[in-house]
Amino acid sequence: MDLRDLYQDIILDHGRSPRNFRALAAPSHFAHGHNPLCGDKVTIFLRLEGDRIVEVSFEGKGCAISTASASLMTEVVLNKTLAEAEALFGHFHGTVTGGGGDLPDALAEEGERLQPLTGVKAYPTRVKCATLAWHTLEAAVKGGGLPVPVKTE
């Protein structure tokens, strides 16, 4: 396994200069995610209009994988419906945990953009880093704005 498969340029770039790295002034939903095993912390902020994500951002401290994953996630779920975001998470989760998971053709481009992160599947101890932001996004939606515990793998 070449480390470059895990740490591709796009991962290093998003890890160093994360996109949408800020708090939202008026989020409709947010949640704190914490991986106590490694100390990674992330807060996901959302503003929903109906079931569409019209604003999304994050803050936190973590490794390159978790930061890049959160950054890429905010890019791909923006302007998506909750159902589309869930489909993306299902697909991504399946890919990195070895389960697969089909994606509707309409989301193929977004799926492609998450591809660089899937190198993590060869590093079982790091899968949680890649999925923390997604689990936290899910918790933010389900919690309806209330703080909820975040489950990881």
Add this chain to the structure above:
Amino acid sequence: MTLLLEDRAASRPDGAAFDPMAVRRQFPIFGRNPGLTFLDTAASAQKPRAVIDGMAEFYRTDYANVHRGVYGLSARSTARFEAARETVARFLNATDASEIVFVRGATEGINLVAQSWGPAFLRPGDQVVVSELEHHSNIVPWQMLRQRLGIELVVAPIGADGALDLVAFQGLLGPRTRLVAMTHLANVTGHVVAVEAVVRLAHAHGALVLLDGCQAVPRLPVDVRALDCDFYVFSGHKCYGPTGIGVLYAKRALLDAMPPWQGGGDMIRTVSFAETTYQDAPQRFEAGTPDIAGAIGLALALDFMDGLGRAAIRDHEAALTRYAEALLTEIPGVGLVAAGGSRLGALSFLVDGIHPHDLATIFDQHDVAVRAGHHCAQPLMDRLDLPATARASFGVYSTEADVERLAEAIRAAQKLFGVAAR
């Protein structure tokens, strides 16, 4: 590069040089994993052939349950088990083997003190003092006791240099201080605590002292009588022995005054449904069939350390620590977590622009094993305002080459991440 170590070359009392390569050959793990750079001894040490084979040989030759059978085999097994207790007592320079209680590890030893001595001697409002350097195992049992008894848990701070602040510590001691429970050598930073001063100050206030020797026992000569500590705990697996065995040392008068902890076989004298009478210490604290082979394996590990010479081990660890400090700090972008000028056997470090978990993954590709994370010391990480660190730690089999490979792996990580390029 090698001058530093050669200048400080450790030697045994008989003058023979301490040769880590020769020591290394006594650890089969390195034969089976030839490229391995193992720098995580503080989490658990590898095992020498003397321990692995000695335990198997005990099972083959002398094994039966202890303290029960009239038959010869059980007598032999009992003799080996009790001889192991004698070995531990000698190793710590305890007054008597009856001051040695076998437990599963340091964690169980601390829990035993908290749950037996605690309720018998502590009243609401009494204080137990720990430090900011503690491992969770020396925090949580006292928090549980606080919940149960209404005692107070007082935290002695470290200074900016990473050392226990002795002046602040002294200021925290008062008429309600009953126990000071403190690490002897901090697992995250490698700071060797001035435990002699801690004991002196605590005793001057009438408080007892429990020392957590998990990291100190594998690296320093430890003499509980010279320290005059009241309790001392350590784990077998961190000092080249098996997992599942550890030691609680306590002064005999304390053990005599402490009620039983767990009930069951082996800890009783007579049992009827109306009344049970208990054994004297240490058997009173060892309910059920003990980890017989574990105790024997631990004794073999302590004999192994004595064979190398404990002053020689300390000097070897110190020389490697100085070498690692020198090698790592000359890499731009690398910082060490402060250890109060007394770092031994373990060092935590950070690399600018690379999270410790990314470091550990990259190191793993170079077959360099270090620990990354909070090291079971989340309160200390909060105090240092760090989510995680990478930690390298040494053992008797560690060499300068291991440290050099760590430095190479750090440079490779920096190259991959495009930081601190040289």
